[in-house]
Amino acid sequence: MTIQTQTITKHPSLVDGSRRHVLDLDDFSMEEIELVMATTDAMREVLNRDIKKVPTLRGKVIVTLFYEASTRTRVSFEEAGKLLSADVINVSSTGSSVEKGETILNTVRTLQATGADLIATRHPHSGAPYFMARNLERTSVVNGGDGWHAHPSQGLLDLFTIRRHRGSVQGAKVAIIGDILHSRVARSNLWGLTKAGARVILCAPPTLLPQEFQDGSYKDGPLGAVDVTFNVEEAVQDADVVMPLRLQLERQQAGLLPTLREYSKMYGIDERRLKRAKPNALVMHPGPMNEGIEISPQVAHGAQSLVEEQVHNGVAVRMALLYLLIGSRQASVP
């Protein structure tokens, strides 16, 4: 009698170097998140040195491939690569063969053929980085934002920032307020925060909240402790973290909002509303901010604001991801 051997498909992980891509946080284990946090700590120390450069990724090539505008994400990937001594090449959709109509597939395969070890990418269409990852044998892909879908490095840097100030994310009440519907930051943060044990409360006008959160069907899904409210006072009440999201201004034309003024009045975070949160509540914003709309200038630049620290930590988190993905040969072999 022959015994059928069953192949157990192990989930790729950063811990044993078997993960090649970072596309979202939904497939991250808590062990991987802990490793990223610990590595980010070490990278933050490098970032704060007088001579902020280490030789770790010497001889590696990183390409940033951005099909959409970005300052902080693209710059921080570039800086992260350079501080680790990788060579970084920036490609944007203007000024490259993308303008001549080259397909995503051909562009990324060309980059792989030139010897790129890792592509950090942003694309207006959800899923584009997954398509790239599926079609590359040697090159790693890090999602720097795809459509409305995911922005995993932002999720990780937000986790890191909260941990740095609170020690732990466990049990923290995190209020995410604003345009949840179009927010990849909110989606990746939902995965990261709930995995780390935070209680997330989402707050948005009904037109800017995804259907599954309106009808409660998300409760059948894999998300942990998430609550929903349309009332911003209720969302902010006793919160440990207040995170207003950028109101994507083009949404007003789409008829999702009566006026910006009304949105600001109903959902904007100002000092009066922030007082409802815990006394030392952290204020975070993924940027870029529309001051005076979703966040008042006093709050954006106030004592509780961590907006600039988020950007700083973002470089360290991306250094950690680059190191963990291509810092060893093991990682580049599937």
Place this chain on the structure above:
Amino acid sequence: MSAQDVRRALSRIAHEILERNHGTEGLALVGMRTRGLPLARRLAARIQEFEGQLVPVGALDIGLYRDDVGLRARPVVHSSDIPFSVEGRNVVLVDDVLFTGRSTRAALDALTDYGRPKTVQLAVLIDRGHRELPIRADYVGKNVPTALGEEIQVRLEEVDGEDEVLILGR
């Protein structure tokens, strides 16, 4: 090596460091993670006992400076923490075992990224030989001739719960 032997060796090294550097002026200790750090702290405590002076202690992680990146499993990197300027100081690097010398080379690279020390000296608890680079220790707790296949295991109270040094055959 027993806990007593470790204690005596560290006391002697502390004296030697003071003798060589004519006291504690401009002196700093930098422990290489993981086990070099508690050794550096103990040396500093011994020096304080002898001289009544506090010598600054830093921690160095060489994970980002290794020359075998890609040759073996990726090391977990920890944070370095050098809360003083190394510029112009006499820095004593502290490690548990000196073997091929490659960790020391990486530590020298890492250390010089923080500035330009006046001198860098090396203190190790065990020198087991088999150098692959032109590196030697200035202070040695014990020379232990070993075969390449053997493994030296340094266990320290702060990390492993007890002090002892073992030679494990393969």
